[in-house]
Amino acid sequence: MENQFTIITPQYAKHIALIQINRPKELNALNLETMGEIRDAIKMLDADDAVRVIILTGNEKAFAAGADIKQMANKTAIDMFNIDQFTTWDTIKKTKKPIIAAVSGFALGGGCELVMICDMVIASETARFGQPEINLAIMPGAGGTQRMTRAVGKVIAMEMVLGGRFLTATEALQHGLINKVVPVELYLEEAVLLAKTISTFSPIAIRLAKESVNQAFNSTLDEGLMFERKNFYMCFASEDQKEGMAAFVDKRKADFKGR
Ligand code: DAK
Numbered sequence: 452m453e454n455q456f457t458i459i460t461p462q463y464a465k466h467i468a469l470i471q472i473n474r475p476k477e478l479n480a481l482n483l484e485t486m487g488e489i490r491d492a493i494k495m496l497d498a499d500d501a502v503r504v505i506i507l508t509g510n511e512k513a514f515a516a517g518a519d520i521k522q523m524a525n526k527t528a529i530d531m532f533n534i535d536q537f538t539t540w541d542t543i544k545k546t547k548k549p550i551i552a553a554v555s556g557f558a559l560g561g562g563c564e565l566v567m568i569c570d571m572v573i574a575s576e577t578a579r580f581g582q583p584e585i586n587l588a589i590m591p592g593a594g595g596t597q598r599m600t601r602a603v604g605k606v607i608a609m610e611m612v613l614g615g616r617f618l619t620a621t622e623a624l625q626h627g628l629i630n631k632v633v634p635v636e637l638y639l640e641e642a643v644l645l646a647k648t649i650s651t652f653s654p655i656a657i658r659l660a661k662e663s664v665n666q667a668f669n670s671t672l673d674e675g676l677m678f679e680r681k682n683f684y685m686c687f688a689s690e691d692q693k694e695g696m697a698a699f700v701d702k703r704k705a706d707f708k709g710r
Pocket residue numbers: 476477478480481516517518519520521531536537540557559560561562564583584586587592593
């Protein structure tokens with residue numbers, strides 16, 4: 452399926468869907484329409500039982516160079532308030548299925564924030580991560596000060612947000628922002644490999660586990676442990692749990708149905 456600014460392939464590989472941001476001339480700058488398309492695509496794929504993992508990518512030169520500056524330039528605070536883009540970002544954040552970002556080139560500003568909403572990140576060695584909003588006399592508005600700080604720690608986050616420093620892919624890996632760096636010709640392939648692994652597991656256990664990891668950012672340790680415990684019990688309500696344990700005992704490969 453091809454929209455104006457995104458390309459959506461629900462059957463990219465078995466159980467794997469691909470969303471490609473597609474504004475190459477603007478380095479995939481995220482205008483309102485693009486963000487709307489990404490949101491709608493993710494919502495659609497999240498509701499599709501055939502899809503177990505979503506990959507979000509751009510092109511070799513840019514994952515996304517940020518929100519569209521030209522579209523934002525003349526907006527007032529009340530325009531921004533009325534547009535209420537946060538609903539779109541919150542919808543993406545609520546996705547139940549795992550999302551893997553496959554990043555090459557620039558992931559800046561809103562592009563970097565979009566990467567950080569994803570659950571895992573595979574990057575090409577040319578990837579560059581940054582929150583350069585300070586150059587425009589604004590600051591990150593879609594999680595850049597919060598998620599970046601949690602990922603890389605205070606001093607590096609400060610340097611990125613206040614000093615406009617970009618992280619190379621290797622630095623991003625060292626600081627815990629991403630999972631893996633690979634040569635540029637392999638970043639999508641590597642993301643697909645990771646997606647394939649995840650797609651063989653029980654979609655129910657995957658969903659409960661994703662929810663539980665995310666809970667770590669929103670609660671005290673004791674609250675998080677209690678949340679985890681309930682989700683752990685919940686796994687035992689699934690046919691997949693019976694299948695997974697029976698397959699182990701029978702020394703065969705499990706076939707998970709997501710029930
Ligand atoms: N917006 C619009 N156009 C952009 C763009 C952007 N963010 N980034 C690049 N482009 C366009 C350029 O204007 C240029 O277009 P033409 O001049 O050819 O028409 C084309 O893409 C190629 O860019 P360059 O010629 O500049 O390419 P270079 O390789 O020389 O430089 C660069 C690449 C990435 C270093 C440079 O383009 C650059 O600095 N871009 C801006 C990066 C940036 O500042 N990003 C942060 C933007 S602010 C919100 C959520 C999120 C946000 C806001 C609100 N809500 C929920 C409310 C996020 C804000 C941001 O991201």
